[in-house]
Amino acid sequence: MSSKTSRAALMQELEEAMRRSSAQGVMYGQAVANVAGISNSDMDCMDFLNLEGRVTAGRLAEVTGLTTGAITGVIDRLEKAGYVRRERDESDRRKVFISVVEEKAAEIGKFYVPMQAAMHKLWSGYTDEELRLLLRFANDGYKGVLEATEALKGVIDTPPEKRVPLKSPKSRR
């Protein structure tokens, strides 16, 4: 961490620091799902719904990587818990739109308060200039990870014998 570290060592440190903090971020998300009493996949869907507002069941399957059958289960659970509503599309009655029940979904929001507080506290120690650099980095980083995820698919040489489901079932209770 000395300010004289070589660039290579700096990158090494950066890599580890980012891995560590992102791993901890994942844990926070899991902790939120746990205290909210819903599974990780359900939480992923809620996150996406909060961004998009109103999407079809098929689209949820697409973005989560789950099968449509699994999504039916996700929606069943979320609907039963009161977080979302099913709404049939009147113009194409095969489609089912899922929309967030705001009042109920807001209950989950409070679990993110500690995280937001920590972030704001953290950011207060940085200048606008520095925050802009961080923003640029986060945006560039997003693109980089996106590319890497694509590239990873080209690396696949493992026999497709046994591919494990993308989402780990994190059952509660």
Add this chain to the structure above:
Amino acid sequence: MSSKTSRAALMQELEEAMRRSSAQGVMYGQAVANVAGISNSDMDCMDFLNLEGRVTAGRLAEVTGLTTGAITGVIDRLEKAGYVRRERDESDRRKVFISVVEEKAAEIGKFYVPMQAAMHKLWSGYTDEELRLLLRFANDGYKGVLEATEALKGVIDTPPEKRVPLKSPKSRR
């Protein structure tokens, strides 16, 4: 993203950008587990083992938040696949140390190559000065998220029987 965004708006943007990129990072990890043919929990344990080198089964349960019974299953699968070895502690024969089989574990490493390449490409666009700022931020951020995870436990108001053990915020290394 204009350079004269107000500080509040800047923070808002930063929050979203970081959420997006970290979510994509999670997906990358899942994709790696998927192509490697092992489950997410198994991958979590491999990550931890790669940092620590050699830990007991109980410690793995502790850091992953899984029960010892579940860990037995994790180790069974990893051992069968050749990634780890069980080694009974000679001085306390109740304990079972789990150690990584380096040659085999290295096979997983190659799935991180696209990610590392993307990161190095990304970083090459930044000065040493800027990278040091990013490092400081990543380290501060880690601490912040750690605190937030702790604080989250204080927000809990859901009935305890609906909850599941939180992953402990342990210090990786």
Add this chain to the structure above:
DNA sequence: GCTATATATCTTAGTCACTAAGATTATTAG
């Protein structure tokens, strides 16, 4: 040295979320 208790891991039974395949219902094309 014995006995009780504590510690570390493994086993068992039951549960839940997942996949794959196919059923159901609605739309569109010929």
Add this chain to the structure above:
DNA sequence: CTAATAATCTTAGTGACTAAGATATATAGC
């Protein structure tokens, strides 16, 4: 009107999880 297509749901089977308890070993008190 029929066939093909599309979107969601249903079913059967599987894998990973938890809770509780079994097993094996270690430590402390007498």
